[in-house]
Amino acid sequence: MSIDVSFLGATSRTSDASGQKGPTKELDKQAFLDLLVAQLRNQDPSAPMDSSQLMTQTTQLSTMESLVALADTQRESFALQMRMSAAQLVGQQITWTDADGAEKSGVVSAVSYAGPVPTVRVGDTDVTLDAVSAVTSATSTPATTA
Structure with missing residues (x-):
């Protein structure tokens, strides 16, 4: 049929x-x-x-x-x-590439789950989790370095 x-x-x-x-x-x-x-x-x-x-x-x-x-x-x-x-990155130093193509690094101080991809806060900058290129143990460096 x-x-x-x-x-x-x-x-x-x-x-x-x-x-x-x-x-x-x-x-x-x-x-x-x-x-x-x-x-x-x-x-x-x-x-x-x-x-x-x-x-x-x-x-x-x-x-x-x-x-x-x-x-x-x-x-x-x-x-x-x-x-x-994302939560495990708090207190860790991460490296990412910003919108201008510059590689930056800093220590993660907070995490936000507001968007579809979690973001981590480094200094005054929000970095999406998928933009993180490296994670290392935190050192006594400033929050954000260029």
Whole structure:
């Protein structure tokens, strides 16, 4: 049994910041369920869907849900690792390259988790964690050196 899925781009929706749903081109869980229900509702009574096909589609849905959950867990784990790494830099001397291309170093005094990537404070400068190029034990040097 063949089913036209061209309508899924219009019926599969995501919420925006205002809570309104807008179209998306991704097949999500709801689109999959809508497709399965439409397939069951419109099947030919004289030739019903094979139960193995139904089991296959149900298994695919379960697998998709598991993969989404795994991706979410992995994303959260990575964010936690970045936060822990940033916290361990407090009191350590780091080296980074600033926006002008100059290499700078200094001792980390604080960490901020306000943005998507943690930032460490060196003197009056906020440095994103992904900009740090080296970490060494803190010495009795000034907070920021050029």
